[in-house]
Amino acid sequence: MENLALIDSFSEFKDDKLIDRVTLMAILEDVFRNALKKKYGSDDNFDIIINPDKGDMEIWRNRVVVADGEVEDPNQEISLSEARKIEPDFEVGEDVSEEVKLIQLGRRAILALRQNLISKIHEHDNTNLYKQFKDIIGDIYTAEVHHVRPKAVILVDDEGNEIVLPKEKQIPSDFFRKGDNVRGIIESVELKGNKPQIIMSRTSELFLEKLFEQEIPEVFDGLIMVKKVVRIPGEKAKVAVDSYDDRIDPVGACVGMKGSRIHGIVRELGNENIDVINYTTNTQLYISRALSPAKVSSIKIDEATNRAEVFLKLEEVSKAIGRGGHNIKLAGLLTGYELDVIREGNxxxxxxxxxxxxxxxxxxxxxxxxxxxxxxxxxxxxxxxxxxxxxxxxxxxxxxxxxxxxxxxxxxx
CATH class of the missing domain: 1.10.150 (DNA polymerase; domain 1)
Structure with a gap:
């Protein structure tokens, strides 16, 4: 009866977690062998037969028959008189297999068995969950808002896995309600104790890059490459794109007719203003494009200090700097140069x-x-x-x- 109760309790976990048969057998055998070691000092001479589908389990102890009074190891040997209580025709030197019932381990041992079983199941689930999400770090993932906390939004995916979207990983204009679907990238998976904590981000540059892959077929197919992405989340972003095929206009393909292709990305990012520019290895031209919509008169580059003096007409200065200095800051991050604006004028x-x-x-x-x-x-x-x-x-x-x-x-x- 105890065997069945233990197997039944395990079956509950099996059904919930969809553990495969091989893993199920291995976990059960490991748990029982640990219990046998504690009870008998060794599990080497035990056979464990498990049929979890039917809820059956058998434990058999194998011992050698020795003459009465010559038993040195009760776990490995059995006296002739005790052996003949099992089968009357046993002789000295023969092997005896005797079934061990769980009740013989003691009630405390049975309770410990069940607890150990639960622990092993959770450990298995957590290991699988950790591996599953470790493999998709950097990928876009969608989950539903479960509840909103001051410092984080807790999401749950279709399989019931909990995902954390910290406040600092949210776009400033983000506002979520319970039941909302949220997209972001899986940024990291951290082990908190034995439980993995899955972190989502919507502020990462990689999230914007992955949105380009998802929304623009030419990027997904590899015809257009996203060379670099820089962002001030919720405010402004600059994306440098390139193509090996001269027949493809990478900027035009990404933006689409009247901005049709990029509108979906802009909406996803809380109306973040996105500048898409053509990548080039010509540093002066690259800096000039990065400062769009400003028109640059000339550029003086100092490679030794990684600085560049950008000369602009007075009416272009404010465009180059941008609201809150965002434009020039992002242009510097995109090109890797510290940009100094020099005003021109008569x-x-x-x-x-x-x-x-x-x-x-x-x-x-x-x-x-x-x-x-x-x-x-x-x-x-x-x-x-x-x-x-x-x-x-x-x-x-x-x-x-x-x-x-x-x-x-x-x-x-």
Whole structure:
């Protein structure tokens, strides 16, 4: 009866975890052999027969018959009189096989057996889970929101595996509710004790690269290569692409007609602004493309210090720097150069004034708003379209018009 109860309890795990037959047999035998070693000191002379499908299990102890009074090892030897209680015709020197019932191990041993069994099952499951997700690190994975915590979102996949999406791995604009499907890449699998913790990321550059593979057939097929990806998650990204086939326009293929192909990726990333540029080994051209949408006049590269001086007309400076300095920062990360912006201008334009000089007439927070988009001089503001400034800053049109009036008066004077 005890045998059946133990097998039944194991079968529950087998059905839940879909353990294959070979593994099931190995785990059961290992558990029972450990119990026999504790009880008898050795398991060498025991045969274990398991049929988990039927719920049957048999343990047989093999001993050699010796003359009465000559038993030295009770686990390996049996006296003639004891052997004849099993079969009356046994003789000295013959082998005796006797079935061992679990109840003979003792109730405490049976409880320990079951606990050991459960532990081995969990250990097996955790090992398999660790290997399963270790093999797909860097791949896109989809799971459902189970619950939302302040520091992480806990996801569950179709097989009931728990995946953690930490706050710092979420795009700033991400907002999740229970039941939402979430896509990200499996970034790492860490063992916490014996249990694997699976970490997902949506902020990794690799996530954007994998989205290109998933959404753009030419990238998936290897006709277009993603050479490098840099991101400020949720804000802006730059992706350098190339193709071995001169007939394929890599940028056009990635963006699609009127941006049709890249729109899905942009939406997935919380409307992250993505610049796709043609990769080139020509460093000057690469830096120039990386600073798009700004038009670069010329570039002076210092290979020794990995710096580059980028010369731009005044009206191009703010475009090169970008909102919050994102454009120039990403261009530097993409090309591997530290970029210094040098303003060009004629004699009249050189007579410029820093915005901070107007702090008695323009409030400091307004000056800071202009600085965020790379405008730190009077002429750099005056060279912009008012409506464009309204769109790119958090300032009202009325405020901008007042600033323009003050700046214009400076040059008229």
């Amino acid at each position: 004699a009249a334009e050189d007579e410029d004034v820093e915005l901070t000089e107007f702090s008695d007439e323009i409030e400091g927070w307004i000056i800071e708003e202009f600085a965020k988009i790379g405008l730190d001089t009077a002429r750099s503001v005056l060279n912009q379209d008012v409506q464009d400034l309204v769109r790119r800053t958090d300032l009202e049109e009325e405020t901008i018009l007042e600033v323009v009036r003050i700046l214009k008066e400076e040059f008229e004077d």
